[in-house]
Amino acid sequence: MATIYDVARIAGVSPKTVSRVLNGDAPVGKATREAVQAAIAQLDYVPSNAARMMRSHRSGLIGLITGAISMSPEPTQPAGLPELFIVQGIQKSLANSGMTLMIADTGGVVEKAVPLIDTFLRHRVEGLIYVAEYHQKVALPVISDGTPMILANCFDDRGTPAILPDDWRGQHDLVARLITAGHRRIGYLTLRPEIAAGRLRLEGYRAALQADGIPYDAALVANCDLEGRDGETQLLWEAIDRMLRLSSPPTVFCCGNDKMALRVYGILRSMGRKVPTEVSVAGYDNYRVIAETLYPPLTTVDLPYTAMGVRAAQRLMAMISGETREEKGPTLVAGPVYWRDSVTELRPANVSLLKSVREE
Amino acid sequence: MATIYDVARIAGVSPKTVSRVLNGDAPVGKATREAVQAAIAQLDYVPSNAARMMRSHRSGLIGLITGAISMSPEPTQPAGLPELFIVQGIQKSLANSGMTLMIADTGGVVEKAVPLIDTFLRHRVEGLIYVAEYHQKVALPVISDGTPMILANCFDDRGTPAILPDDWRGQHDLVARLITAGHRRIGYLTLRPEIAAGRLRLEGYRAALQADGIPYDAALVANCDLEGRDGETQLLWEAIDRMLRLSSPPTVFCCGNDKMALRVYGILRSMGRKVPTEVSVAGYDNYRVIAETLYPPLTTVDLPYTAMGVRAAQRLMAMISGETREEKGPTLVAGPVYWRDSVTELRPANVSLLKSVREE
DNA sequence: TTCTCTTATGACACCGATGACATGACACCG
DNA sequence: CGGTGTCATGTCATCGGTGTCATAAGAGAA
Numbered sequence: 001m002a003t004i005y006d007v008a009r010i011a012g013v014s015p016k017t018v019s020r021v022l023n024g025d026a027p028v029g030k031a032t033r034e035a036v037q038a039a040i041a042q043l044d045y046v047p048s049n050a051a052r053m054m055r056s057h058r059s060g061l062i063g064l065i066t067g068a069i070s071m072s073p074e075p076t077q078p079a080g081l082p083e084l085f086i087v088q089g090i091q092k093s094l095a096n097s098g099m100t101l102m103i104a105d106t107g108g109v110v111e112k113a114v115p116l117i118d119t120f121l122r123h124r125v126e127g128l129i130y131v132a133e134y135h136q137k138v139a140l141p142v143i144s145d146g147t148p149m150i151l152a153n154c155f156d157d158r159g160t161p162a163i164l165p166d167d168w169r170g171q172h173d174l175v176a177r178l179i180t181a182g183h184r185r186i187g188y189l190t191l192r193p194e195i196a197a198g199r200l201r202l203e204g205y206r207a208a209l210q211a212d213g214i215p216y217d218a219a220l221v222a223n224c225d226l227e228g229r230d231g232e233t234q235l236l237w238e239a240i241d242r243m244l245r246l247s248s249p250p251t252v253f254c255c256g257n258d259k260m261a262l263r264v265y266g267i268l269r270s271m272g273r274k275v276p277t278e279v280s281v282a283g284y285d286n287y288r289v290i291a292e293t294l295y296p297p298l299t300t301v302d303l304p305y306t307a308m309g310v311r312a313a314q315r316l317m318a319m320i321s322g323e324t325r326e327e328k329g330p331t332l333v334a335g336p337v338y339w340r341d342s343v344t345e346l347r348p349a350n351v352s353l354l355k356s357v358r359e360e
Numbered sequence: 361m362a363t364i365y366d367v368a369r370i371a372g373v374s375p376k377t378v379s380r381v382l383n384g385d386a387p388v389g390k391a392t393r394e395a396v397q398a399a400i401a402q403l404d405y406v407p408s409n410a411a412r413m414m415r416s417h418r419s420g421l422i423g424l425i426t427g428a429i430s431m432s433p434e435p436t437q438p439a440g441l442p443e444l445f446i447v448q449g450i451q452k453s454l455a456n457s458g459m460t461l462m463i464a465d466t467g468g469v470v471e472k473a474v475p476l477i478d479t480f481l482r483h484r485v486e487g488l489i490y491v492a493e494y495h496q497k498v499a500l501p502v503i504s505d506g507t508p509m510i511l512a513n514c515f516d517d518r519g520t521p522a523i524l525p526d527d528w529r530g531q532h533d534l535v536a537r538l539i540t541a542g543h544r545r546i547g548y549l550t551l552r553p554e555i556a557a558g559r560l561r562l563e564g565y566r567a568a569l570q571a572d573g574i575p576y577d578a579a580l581v582a583n584c585d586l587e588g589r590d591g592e593t594q595l596l597w598e599a600i601d602r603m604l605r606l607s608s609p610p611t612v613f614c615c616g617n618d619k620m621a622l623r624v625y626g627i628l629r630s631m632g633r634k635v636p637t638e639v640s641v642a643g644y645d646n647y648r649v650i651a652e653t654l655y656p657p658l659t660t661v662d663l664p665y666t667a668m669g670v671r672a673a674q675r676l677m678a679m680i681s682g683e684t685r686e687e688k689g690p691t692l693v694a695g696p697v698y699w700r701d702s703v704t705e706l707r708p709a710n711v712s713l714l715k716s717v718r719e720e
Numbered sequence: 721t722t723c724t725c726t727t728a729t730g731a732c733a734c735c736g737a738t739g740a741c742a743t744g745a746c747a748c749c750g
Numbered sequence: 751c752g753g754t755g756t757c758a759t760g761t762c763a764t765c766g767g768t769g770t771c772a773t774a775a776g777a778g779a780a
Contacts, residue, residue: 051736
């Protein structure tokens with residue numbers, strides 16, 4: 001592989017002049033420049049990043065650690081896809097910064113993050129991003145040198161800067177919108193409370209009910225999330241069956257996520273209940289493969305992964321450039337409600353009445 | 361950041377001795393080694409890959425280019441996920457080789473591969489892998505220096521080593537299995553013929569029919585693939601409706617892929633046809649989120665992405681180590697049929713009869 | 721006892737860029 | 751016409767490791 005010295009010799013100039021042509025950091029005569037460029041082309045010269053980095057101490061690398069690429073060991077788990085959008089957002093917002101993103105994968109094993117971080121540090125990355133597969137708490141090793149680090153879709157208790165989805169607000173907005181559509185009895189098939197999204201979304205659901213003066217009814221809430229294990233469909237079936245037999249049954253089922261909604265579609269159809277004319281369904285995640293392909297298309301809440309990625313990259317770049325005015329605490333990013341045909345607008349007359357009343 | 365000189369000074373040895381401790385390439389006295397290790401720990405020393413590479417000329421890097429991370433601009437396209445499995449396979453098989461995988465993303469724009477390759481060459485990667493989002497032909501720039509390159513899920517007409525799914529065999533095996541199950545009238549809702557998978561699978565379908573002496577009936581084949589544009593559901597509806605009205609209607613619908621099968625489920629249910637009791641459905645891809653979550657679970661053909669990734673990594677490593685006995689042409693990887701409840705076994709009595717007849 | 725032969729370690733140059741500084745050639749100014 | 755500034759280019763040292771070779775200290779052989 002040709003070096004800058006070879007180029008210099010062919011072009012009849014000093015290596016430093018070649019360097020100037022490459023970097024444009026000092027004026028170079030037109031004829032000289034052209035000679036250098038010709039030599040570069042002739043030799044297929046590609047500068048060595050390693051050598052450049054030795055002197056400049058700037059690697060131009062950002063390290064990204066994720067489990068996105070390996071799926072979780074449970075084959076039924078759809079993991080992976082969400083994180084991709086985060087990574088995509090990061091890419092997009094890093095593309096113009098001159099930084100190169102190095103992505104490494106934990107293979108789903110969190111412990112593997114340690115050697116990966118080490119590898120990145122050997123490459124002298126200027127910043128690190130850790131992307132988790134779902135909203136969760138993590139405990140990564142402390143980076144002893146000062147390399148800035150950002151957590152995306154996760155947080156720790158050391159106060160490492162984090163970018164998180166605003167699950168509370170998302171569920172709140174969805175339920176508020178359902179209420180606006182005239183729904184009063186809102187069933188909620190929740191995610192397991194052990195995960196952050198499960199807790200926050202349930203709180204958002206309760207808050208939205210309360211804001212409209214609708215009492216919380218525990219009979220309308222069921223945790224049917226078995227973490228991907230078998231029996232989930234049966235659990236859902238039983239919960240739905242039970243709720244539909246209530247004297248005042250729900251007019252809509254909110255599902256912990258879109259994948260659960262996909263199951264619920266199948267169950268309701270097997271029960272002979274038509275969606276959305278007899279009962280409405282809403283999801284969460286805006287997992288497009290499901291939400292847009294289902295018939296009818298699914299009303300859901302967008303998990304703003306791309307936006308989170310963009311924010312993560314921005315916040316990291318701010319840290320790298322040593323911006324003083326730095327945000328503290330996690331950055332919450334809310335996603336919009338996607339209103340599709342899986343939810344019926346109930347009693348539109350009454351709704352407009354309600355609305356006008358509320359507006360007074 | 362500490363250097364090897366700092367460590368040497370603290371430990372009271374020469375930098376070269378520290379280097380020996382780090383690399384274990386020459387014997388070092390026990391006491392000395394321990395002193396060095398203590399100094400490394402004390403300083404949080406992390407060696408610089410750049411400096412190391414300057415002399416040794418071995419980067420230990422493999423460059424991977426993909427569009428997996430950015431989804432295609434069409435939001436309805438499920439792209440991305442499949443490639444991930446390929447990348448996962450590559451990771452897995454590279455993990456023990458001491459190589460670090462650098463992943464870069466084209467953002468869905470194939471032209472971006474050029475600057476990305478350049479970036480990789482600047483980092484002096486020892487090998488390159490290009491992963492395409494679906495089985496297709498590509499035209500990448502020639503790598504002028506001798507860096508080995510592998511294509512995964514795609515091929516070019518320069519004979520660059522490629523790893524491809526065996527779409528022909530997959531569809532063939534599925535249809536053969538359907539025939540074994542007693543199906544004789546097999547509808548096929550194909551992918552568009554412009555893509556490699558569309559052509560190869562259709563050929564596999566025809567070959568399997570022919571192998572069992574079943575005549576090919578064009579009325580049972582329809583291309584309903586609009587490349588994600590609207591109207592696909594309607595097109596499918598019409599095709600299915602037309603086929604079901606035939607005097608001898610299909611007993612099973614093969615779908616171009618699992619996502620199409622998801623749509624077909626919805627359509628058949630809307631038509632009041634029960635799956636699988638009244639009509640069977642099969643997909644392709646083994647796109648688990650769909651195939652396993654659907655009710656009933658979908659019979660489909662696995663696209664052996666992980667295996668393809670493993671093969672890609674292996675073949676690349678062989679090229680890097682300058683293995684002489686090198687494979688020529690593309691490596692075809694076949695995936696198994698996943699037999700699930702969406703297909704009815706027809707007339708088992710007759711089937712066994714047929715079988716025994718055939719065995720004579 | 722002297723001569724190899726390991727073993728353990730150090731000295732030093734070098735990989736391929738770039739930063740700091742120097743230099744020569746003009747142009748412009750008073 | 752000398753002083754000053756700008757442009758274009760070169761010289762040289764340096765970044766942080768490692769390959770090569772040298773060397774000192776002991777172990778075993780002659």
